[in-house]
Amino acid sequence: MDWAILTPISAVISILAGGYLFYQVQKSPTGTKEAARVSKAINEGANAYLGVLYTALVVVAVILSIVLVLVFRDIWMAVAYILGAMSSAVAGYVGMQVALMANAKSATAAQHGLSKAFPVAFSAGGVMGMSVVGLAVLGMGVIYLIFRDPQIVLGFSFGATSFALLAKAGGGIYTKTADIGADLVGKVELSLPEDDPRNPAVIADNVGDNVGDVAGMGGDIFDSYVASVVAVMILGTSLIAKNPATYTLSYVIAPLIFAAAGIIASVVGMLFVRGSEGQNPTKALNMGTYVTCVAFALLALGIVFLLDLNVAVFWATVAGLLAGIIIGITTDYYTSIDQRAAKHTAEVSQTGPAINILTGFSYGLLSIVPPILGMAAATVIAFYVSQGMGMDGMYGISIAAVGMLSISGMVVSSDAYGPIVDNAQGVAEMAGMDEEVIRVCAQMDAAGNTAKAITKGFAISAAGLTALALFAAYAETVNLVNLDLLSPIVIAGVFIGAMMPPIFSAMTILSVGKNANKMIEEIRRQVREIPGLLEGTADPDYASCVRIASQGALWELVGPGVLAFLAPLAVGFLLGPAALGGFLAGSIFVGVVFGLFMANSGGLWDNAKKYIEDGALGGPGSEEHKAAVVGDTVGDPFKDTAGPSINTLLTVVALIATVFAPVINEYALPVVFGWF
């Protein structure tokens, strides 16, 4: 039997589950007219952003499709590319729409308590989770069933990564432009509270939460998810070619089936997520994740026997899964409001913003230790267990990446829940709901922040392992038997690759600063020119703030985007395949360090500030609080722009190398002229 047929079936299950959740959300009432009005404003703002984003995507997709057709003299790679870009864009669109619909509904449901509100918000997140994995598996499954060629599936992955770069890095610039603009003028200059409707940037800010954490994170995980599966398919194909006696076609379709099983496991896990009065929603979300892991592990064992795979595949999968869990737990430790790191960072704010920043920066650097050790252990264990059991070690490492990403359905659902409840709180405040409703929303929001922090650690580690898997696939494609760190051209490649994450981070952070400045000027202009704005008698022009944030974000992305696409090609063609291998390795090692440290420092500063806002030390408005706000503002682009964009950067450069590997291997200058 051709088990690959299971993939579209599970994809359909996923889409049906998403449809059911969508229906659950939709039937929940939107509530007061006031709430609907606020929700509508956010909705319009978000759709304005999506218009700009999709226009940018079309431009990029057209250019890259033409490049693919010209380079490969074949149309199907380009078609798969467009499908990949479209699928991940559609997943982002669906997720955004339901998230936008759910914010007012969650706030309204919160009037009847946590046990009513939580399912609405989580179901809405679940729609995003199911869309991401469903459309990813559907696309890969169908393309594979038609062409039976992993290279074409690679085109699909390349499409997904193009959208991810725009949605994640562009969204990251957008969201922090709006956030910093709204905070610096609104909170600091005008002394307005958070989410005050008189702040012209407030809608842009609320849109930003969805943009970064729904569309962006969804696109990002879609990207890693697909790339890890494709990397294993490529390695599997090459194993069959080398050793047809040992390896069967099952090794090629295995990652697809694992992804399909991950969908089922995520659906099962989501059934266990139940909010109840007086219980911390974080516990409910964690329960869902643990159940998903266990369910997936059981399914994985079944698949190994069903497809007659080496049992090492199972152990490698479990190694990846465990590394994912370790990373989640440690991220929580370093960023949680209840732990020492956040409290200490809050305490040192007594000596001003500088020490707050230095402390959060340092804890962020220390926070990389457990996840990196986890990744290193997963790599070593997956490799040697595989080798010890008679299977190719590199295949083991790659399948570990698939194992880690198999629970993506559940992870994205929890993550997308975050901005929904964040927005719900915003709607409740702007619509003037009761204190008690706001309290319930705040409780859901705190759990959402933890979920978002865990997802960030998960996403960067998953991207790191996926990039390693692609690195292996690249090496296989260009027939690199070894990649010698004692060779100067490899050393040069690693050095250049090592610069990529810092440069990319710097460019996106500078973009946020530049764009936020424009936003600040616009807010000041509105306050100056619109009479009655501060008194609440006249409405601000929300749309112009959204426009500035959207257009600026995507324009600013041209530089970093071009860099991400051209740097690996330049290294490959000018310095050759070995240097490009070094380049990938350098970008992965430094990227993982920067991605983890930036995400965690940012989360830590945020929670140190919240710790003070909850009444510790001087409480809100104190000097400590002001210092902590500076730290939080520094952390904003760390955790929401630069840090998470690095995930996408890693897969982008690795995919470009892998996609263009056959051409580089033939036409690179050192190959043509016999250098090095």
Add this chain to the structure above:
Amino acid sequence: MDWAILTPISAVISILAGGYLFYQVQKSPTGTKEAARVSKAINEGANAYLGVLYTALVVVAVILSIVLVLVFRDIWMAVAYILGAMSSAVAGYVGMQVALMANAKSATAAQHGLSKAFPVAFSAGGVMGMSVVGLAVLGMGVIYLIFRDPQIVLGFSFGATSFALLAKAGGGIYTKTADIGADLVGKVELSLPEDDPRNPAVIADNVGDNVGDVAGMGGDIFDSYVASVVAVMILGTSLIAKNPATYTLSYVIAPLIFAAAGIIASVVGMLFVRGSEGQNPTKALNMGTYVTCVAFALLALGIVFLLDLNVAVFWATVAGLLAGIIIGITTDYYTSIDQRAAKHTAEVSQTGPAINILTGFSYGLLSIVPPILGMAAATVIAFYVSQGMGMDGMYGISIAAVGMLSISGMVVSSDAYGPIVDNAQGVAEMAGMDEEVIRVCAQMDAAGNTAKAITKGFAISAAGLTALALFAAYAETVNLVNLDLLSPIVIAGVFIGAMMPPIFSAMTILSVGKNANKMIEEIRRQVREIPGLLEGTADPDYASCVRIASQGALWELVGPGVLAFLAPLAVGFLLGPAALGGFLAGSIFVGVVFGLFMANSGGLWDNAKKYIEDGALGGPGSEEHKAAVVGDTVGDPFKDTAGPSINTLLTVVALIATVFAPVINEYALPVVFGWF
């Protein structure tokens, strides 16, 4: 003829030149009683610090000597180790004493204008420069002449690196403890100006400048200088063993002779450093550096013919020298007060400290590009030119490191000039000298800041290239034919090595924060308990502030120090020689990124603040200025503690690996049990 005999001769020339400069400084008058009093207080504080530092050194040296004797069952390695630690400690001591002597003398000479003051300050810096290179070359030369064994010289290098770690990282913690403590209470809480004698931490702060930039930087460059020479000697020895027909003993002694030539070139260069009225002292210092480079290149060419070396040695040396110059120029661009990066960082301070920090952080990340490209180019060029001309490529890379470091005599002289003029300004202000004198001192100080910034970029790049050379020597010692980045154990090693610089940075920065807090409490206590202190009628207790900074700094160093020594041994013995190779590579790549970015961001924030203090934007006391002060305070431990300590970290881990390589190669668990 045995050309190695040239090395003690040039060392003696260096020491004579140092003695002459010392005499020049000494005969210059100390000036007013008030100036002598301030100078004496700084002197006492510095000697108190040195007492603690040398006690710590003795403890470390005793422990490590015993370890060396036990491990190698031979006393001479340990003897060389002690000599190395002592020589670099003596160089640091001499440099400190003359710097301390010169501060009041420079301030006094400034009463007669720049052309009188500059030679005093630069001569004092020159004593340090000549001591460093003289004692380094003397030690290496004599040990080599006696034992004719590079392994024993390696012991000398290991001793130098032990001192460097204590002096650089400990000094870095000390200096920023004092600086931040003095600023946060003195400037912010009490509104005292910089260098006000009523501030109890003012002496500790002035001592700190000498501690970090004289003893620390001297120890650091001594360390890299010796290590690069030893790495080449080891590679040369192994080349002779493998291919006695091509390589002669000249390839082993070549780096020693180059170092000797570097001394002569530096003396020549120093003759060209002349201050004249109305001329920017930076020009004079740069002129000295350029003359040194040209003189060295000519001497190098002569040596190649004298020793009958492959001409590739000359080209590799020049590649290293050029990379050093590129790095100096670009560092200047990214940190200079006249350039866009610093001005832009100052301008964005209008929106508060957060954007100032984000901007400086981003420019710091971008600033790594030119030096890393320079290092990569030097590596590739040195290797392939050597190989193309029939010489071993790795030997070429290592000799490039020696080439870069050959101008150390001149570089250290300029660098040590920095804290001397910084202190001179302090003395002038505390002793109540004329406005005009303070202006001359400020002018000299600005040039000193540039020199210090250039040296930092130079030092980290030199440390990076040196670590690469040691990495090659390590690979040679453990017979690593290649180090495959596709092997999981190497990947794991790189991952673990990549964490070292971030962890080390985080630990030292947290130490600064912790220690600065103690200092702040002590200052507040004195203000509270000493009547008349703020009115200037009673003297503060300077000594207790010095004590807190000194003892805290060295205690705080226990954690990072133990980490630096044990991590490579743990990786080597538990995961094997290949993983340790990966570990070294990971620490070098990430270390260079972090070292450069931290040093440059720090320098940039400092100059952005100075730009505002010079009257731009709101000028001193404005909101912009306050925001820029926060950035500067964040940058302080970046540029003076964590960033420069990474240099030492890189050589420490690489030297430990190389020193213990024979033992690891025999007793590592994977070797013993045949794993991997």
